[in-house]
Amino acid sequence: MMFGGHLLSLLIWVPIVGGFVVLGLSERIAAAKWLSLAVSGVSFLLSIPLYTAFRTDTFAMQFVERWPWITTIHAEYYLGVDGISMPLILLTTFTTVLIVVSSWENVQKRVAQYFAAFLILEGLMIGVFAAMDGVLFYVLWEAMLIPMFIIIGVWGGPRRVYATIKFFLYTFIGSLLMLVALIYLYLKSGSYELAVFQQMSLTLTEQTFIFLAFFAAFAVKVPMWPVHTWLPDAHVEAPTGGSVVLAAIMLKMGGYGFVRFSLPIAPDASRELDWLIIALSLIAVLYIGFVALAQRDMKKLIAYSSIAHMGFVTLGMFIGFQVVASTGRTSGIELGIDGAVVQMLSHGLVSGAMFLCVGVMYDRVHSREISAYGGVINTMPKFAAFMVLFALANSGLPGTSGFIGEFMVILAAFKANVWYAFLAATILVLGAAYTLWLVKRVIYGEVANDHVAALKDLNGREFLVLGVLAAAVLLVGVWPAPLLDVMRATTQHLAEQLLVSKIVP
Amino acid sequence: MNAATQFSVSQFDAGLVLACPEIFIGLAACAILMLDLLLKDSQRAWTGVLAIVSLVLTALLVAIQPVTTKVVALGGLFELDRMAQVLKVVTLLTVAVVFVYSTDYLRRRDILKGEYYVLGLFATLGAMVLISAGSLITLYLGLELMSLCLYAMVAFDRESGIAAESGIKYFVLGSLASGTLLYGMSIIYGVTGNLELAAIASTVHTGLGDNVGLVFGIAFLIVGVGFKFGAVPFHMWIPDVYEGSPTCVTVFIGTASKLAAFALAMRLLPEALAGSQADWSQMLIVLAVLSMAIGNIVAIAQTNLKRMLAYSTISHVGFVLLGILSGTPQGYQASMFYMISYVIVAGGAFGMILLLARQGFEADKLVDFRGLNARSPWFAGMMAILMFSLAGLPPFIGFWAKLGVIQAVIGVHYTWLAVIAVLFSVVGAYFYLRIVKLMYFDEPTDTITIGGSTLMRTVLSVNALLAFGLGVIPGTVLELCQRALQ
Numbered sequence: 001m002m003f004g005g006h007l008l009s010l011l012i013w014v015p016i017v018g019g020f021v022v023l024g025l026s027e028r029i030a031a032a033k034w035l036s037l038a039v040s041g042v043s044f045l046l047s048i049p050l051y052t053a054f055r056t057d058t059f060a061m062q063f064v065e066r067w068p069w070i071t072t073i074h075a076e077y078y079l080g081v082d083g084i085s086m087p088l089i090l091l092t093t094f095t096t097v098l099i100v101v102s103s104w105e106n107v108q109k110r111v112a113q114y115f116a117a118f119l120i121l122e123g124l125m126i127g128v129f130a131a132m133d134g135v136l137f138y139v140l141w142e143a144m145l146i147p148m149f150i151i152i153g154v155w156g157g158p159r160r161v162y163a164t165i166k167f168f169l170y171t172f173i174g175s176l177l178m179l180v181a182l183i184y185l186y187l188k189s190g191s192y193e194l195a196v197f198q199q200m201s202l203t204l205t206e207q208t209f210i211f212l213a214f215f216a217a218f219a220v221k222v223p224m225w226p227v228h229t230w231l232p233d234a235h236v237e238a239p240t241g242g243s244v245v246l247a248a249i250m251l252k253m254g255g256y257g258f259v260r261f262s263l264p265i266a267p268d269a270s271r272e273l274d275w276l277i278i279a280l281s282l283i284a285v286l287y288i289g290f291v292a293l294a295q296r297d298m299k300k301l302i303a304y305s306s307i308a309h310m311g312f313v314t315l316g317m318f319i320g321f322q323v324v325a326s327t328g329r330t331s332g333i334e335l336g337i338d339g340a341v342v343q344m345l346s347h348g349l350v351s352g353a354m355f356l357c358v359g360v361m362y363d364r365v366h367s368r369e370i371s372a373y374g375g376v377i378n379t380m381p382k383f384a385a386f387m388v389l390f391a392l393a394n395s396g397l398p399g400t401s402g403f404i405g406e407f408m409v410i411l412a413a414f415k416a417n418v419w420y421a422f423l424a425a426t427i428l429v430l431g432a433a434y435t436l437w438l439v440k441r442v443i444y445g446e447v448a449n450d451h452v453a454a455l456k457d458l459n460g461r462e463f464l465v466l467g468v469l470a471a472a473v474l475l476v477g478v479w480p481a482p483l484l485d486v487m488r489a490t491t492q493h494l495a496e497q498l499l500v501s502k503i504v505p
Numbered sequence: 506m507n508a509a510t511q512f513s514v515s516q517f518d519a520g521l522v523l524a525c526p527e528i529f530i531g532l533a534a535c536a537i538l539m540l541d542l543l544l545k546d547s548q549r550a551w552t553g554v555l556a557i558v559s560l561v562l563t564a565l566l567v568a569i570q571p572v573t574t575k576v577v578a579l580g581g582l583f584e585l586d587r588m589a590q591v592l593k594v595v596t597l598l599t600v601a602v603v604f605v606y607s608t609d610y611l612r613r614r615d616i617l618k619g620e621y622y623v624l625g626l627f628a629t630l631g632a633m634v635l636i637s638a639g640s641l642i643t644l645y646l647g648l649e650l651m652s653l654c655l656y657a658m659v660a661f662d663r664e665s666g667i668a669a670e671s672g673i674k675y676f677v678l679g680s681l682a683s684g685t686l687l688y689g690m691s692i693i694y695g696v697t698g699n700l701e702l703a704a705i706a707s708t709v710h711t712g713l714g715d716n717v718g719l720v721f722g723i724a725f726l727i728v729g730v731g732f733k734f735g736a737v738p739f740h741m742w743i744p745d746v747y748e749g750s751p752t753c754v755t756v757f758i759g760t761a762s763k764l765a766a767f768a769l770a771m772r773l774l775p776e777a778l779a780g781s782q783a784d785w786s787q788m789l790i791v792l793a794v795l796s797m798a799i800g801n802i803v804a805i806a807q808t809n810l811k812r813m814l815a816y817s818t819i820s821h822v823g824f825v826l827l828g829i830l831s832g833t834p835q836g837y838q839a840s841m842f843y844m845i846s847y848v849i850v851a852g853g854a855f856g857m858i859l860l861l862a863r864q865g866f867e868a869d870k871l872v873d874f875r876g877l878n879a880r881s882p883w884f885a886g887m888m889a890i891l892m893f894s895l896a897g898l899p900p901f902i903g904f905w906a907k908l909g910v911i912q913a914v915i916g917v918h919y920t921w922l923a924v925i926a927v928l929f930s931v932v933g934a935y936f937y938l939r940i941v942k943l944m945y946f947d948e949p950t951d952t953i954t955i956g957g958s959t960l961m962r963t964v965l966s967v968n969a970l971l972a973f974g975l976g977v978i979p980g981t982v983l984e985l986c987q988r989a990l991q
Contacts, residue, residue: 026882069980070905070979070980070983071980071984072980072983072984072987073908073909073912073983110878113882135908138899139899139900139904140899142898142899142904143898143899143900145898146893146898149938149941150941150945153941153942153945153946154945154946160946161942161946164942164946165935165938165942168934168938169931169934169935169938172931172934173928173931176927176928176930176931177924177927179908179911179927180911180915180920180923180924180927183908183911183912183915183923184915184920186912187912187915187916
């Protein structure tokens with residue numbers, strides 16, 4: 001095996017150690033930038049073997065590393081990836097490179113600390129996706145809050161302090177309830193290994209409480225209605241890089257948590273409480289869609305659109321139970337989860353790209369208000385082309401990545417109940433409405449004011465970032481097969497797990 | 506009578522060997538007191554150096570003692586077990602670090618007096634006697650020796666009115682608590698007919714469980730222990746004393762004396778009164794929940810950092826009590842780990858106040874930390890580590906402490922207590938984050954370069970990095986606590 005079987009460790013520690021070195025460069029800004037680029041580039045290159053050497057014929061964990069860590073509480077340094085976490089790690093390393101490149105010139109204050117925060121965050125996020133031990137997962141999950149807290153608080157907008165503390169406390173309270181659940185599971189099983197948690201039998205009452213505790217952590221992170229209110233605030237106040245990492249990766253951790261913890265550890269409770277998730281998801285899709293329509297701030301609009309799209313993710317994960325209940329066939333579970341994961345990845349690319357587009361305009365005009373723009377296409381034709389492409393992807397146009405996941409989830413919903421599918425499909429209408437209306441007001445029309453008239457089109461660096469993202473969005477949209485192949489064995493296994501009751505008779 | 510009380514001369518000698526660290530530090534304190542008289546004011550720093558050296562030597566003496574099981578000596582007055590060994594080493598090293606911080610601070614405010622060190626050494630001796638106490642008498646003796654020294658230390662800056670006020674407050678309330686504790690001890694003695702902890706334990710175990718007198722005595726003991734810990738509702742003195750004392754004394758009270766309070770609780774409750782665990786657990790639940798609630802909520806309203814840390818202490822005491830009340834070895838281990846990690850982190854946090862303080866400026870307001878990141882990114886980073894650790898965030902040591910006690914209470918099926926604890930720690934996170942916010946998100950109002958000797962800066966950095974390092978690899982300390990309380 002390559003790298004002596006330490007590939008995942010390298011992926012976690014190269015960015016973290018690199019981040020601390022960058023931190024030490026404090027005054028040497030140019031060196032800090034180039035080193036950050038190098039570190040994020042190396043991490044991305046390191047993540048490529050994860051894909052190329054990945055075996056698609058098994059659901060077992062791959063690239064496993066396992067060492068004793070804290071013997072008194074039986075916590076292990078236990079890493080591994082499967083078909084769901086591997087693509088998310090690739091997304092993380094890919095996005096971080098783009099963030100480093102896109103932030104090259106538009107950060108003025110405490111530059112080294114800015115890049116260091118993103119690198120450390122990258123390592124921690126990869127760790128969250130790779131952790132196979134409950135304590136390790138929790139440690140990385142919580143530690144992740146610290147760099148994000150600093151990123152929003154130091155480089156954010158005018159109301160950054162309010163936004164960042166709200167972000168922190170919201171996620172912290174959910175996480176701590178998850179910690180109680182993890183400890184309960186540990187005391188019952190004598191191990192913090194996730195695989196043990198997934199296999200142990202639990203009564204329905206236990207499962208329900210555990211499910212709700214996990215739900216508190218993951219629903220906040222996703223975020224689901226009604227605990228979504230931190231997200232618009234955090235997005236609006238965060239610097240562009242912060243928004244991108246938040247939308248592209250951190251929200252996915254909620255979805256990842258559902259598939260890694262809630263569903264396999266408490267399958268019976270998931271089945272009992274699927275109505276709750278489905279209802280909240282549909283509310284997110286519909287209600288938040290309408291809220292997005294009413295926004296005047298571009299970042300806020302995209303933030304609400306993220307919540308609506310993530311509603312699709314949670315819907316896809318839990319719709320399968322309804323399919324089984326109404327048709328007796330089990331294929332719906334897999335379809336829903338596949339759709340949810342594809343939707344997560346696609347949303348990572350598309351929402352990241354949308355925030356970068358807003359960032360490009362904000363760097364020039366220093367306003368996020370939709371009304372401050374109009375007719376941008378006249379002065380920034382290249383940029384307008386990208387923006388329109390990403391907007392179309394965001395509304396789920398076939399041929400872009402946005403379509404695949406949504407289509408699969410709607411298909412699964414259709415199998416369960418026509419009305420679910422009908423309600424879910426309204427996101428396509430609503431999504432098109434708010435995104436295209438945004439494009440119409442910002443991009444098209446006459447040149448609205450002097451600021452817009454003075455706009456300069458994309459420079460090479462911005463073109464590169466958006467171009468790479470556009471290629472990725474189209475690639476996943478046109479040819480999703482490699483992604484689905486990678487996931488197949490894992491989601492099949494997960495679907496099987498969900499059908500077996502864990503309640504001991 | 507218990508066999509251990511009928512001692513011979515040779516047993517007495519063996520006991521003296523076991524107590525040699527205590528004897529050493531007592532002699533060292535006396536010697537330093539005499540030497541200090543001969544030193545000129547300009548040479549005063551040597552007193553500090555000698556005090557620190559004797560503390561480190563004592564710590565070494567304790568550390569090399571071969572302890573496998575509990576040894577009772579000196580006619581049952583003294584006992585040495587692994588818990589005592591670990592707690593003593595930690596206390597001694599903590600006091601040594603406190604002295605390093607203090608020397609710098611006292612010199613800069615021109616109140617560098619030899620008495621500070623001597624009183625500190627005697628207080629440490631008191632704490633050691635308390636930690637190794639085998640009977641109610643030595644327990645009380647150690648406690649009073651420590652407390653009396655602390656009362657004097659609080660008020661030792663004669664020019665300061667607020668310090669004198671705090672001293673009196675601490676003395677009056679402290680004496681009241683000592684009296685209550687003594688009253689409780691006398692009842693326990695009356696009921697069990699024994700002063701030795703081991704003998705009390707066996708008497709209680711063999712069927713005094715429902716004795717009303719015993720429960721009555723326990724209630725008084727809990728009041729005394731609660732006071733020394735600063736658990737709600739016996740916490741009133743903590744904020745005033747913390748704020749009013751010179752900061753170098755606050756850090757002493759906030760760290761070393763808390764370790765002693767922990768030892769007091771451990772000797773009295775799980776050791777002597779294990780048979781009545783159901784009774785004192787119930788009482789401690791009330792104290793723990795109230796402490797976590799009041800400590801965390803009231804801390805939000807503070808504008809003075811020392812007061813804020815005082816309320817934070819109260820809330821952390823609530824967590825320590827959670828481990829003790831669970832009544833299992835795991836719980837005691839978790840509490841001990843909690844206490845040690847708290848001492849490391851609180852020592853560092855007070856150390857930061859001491860570092861920023863200068864002539865005529867205390868740096869004990871929250872706003873004094875504004876924009877620290879622009880003034881010194883390194884120390885802002887150190888303070889951030891300490892604050893995140895107090896908030897219980899991984900990968901810092903405070904997280905493992907919280908994990909341990911929550912594990913302990915869930916282990917005895919008090920899951921609701923665990924949920925309360927985590928909810929209050931969210932409240933707590935807010936005011937620790939506020940410090941980080943002030944340091945990182947605000948611009949500095951004060952641009953004077955940060956002082957402090959190289960030694961102090963190094964020790965403080967090591968202290969803060971310890972909170973981080975032990976957070977990444979907590980195994981060693983966890984194992985130490987596990988071995989200490991099996």
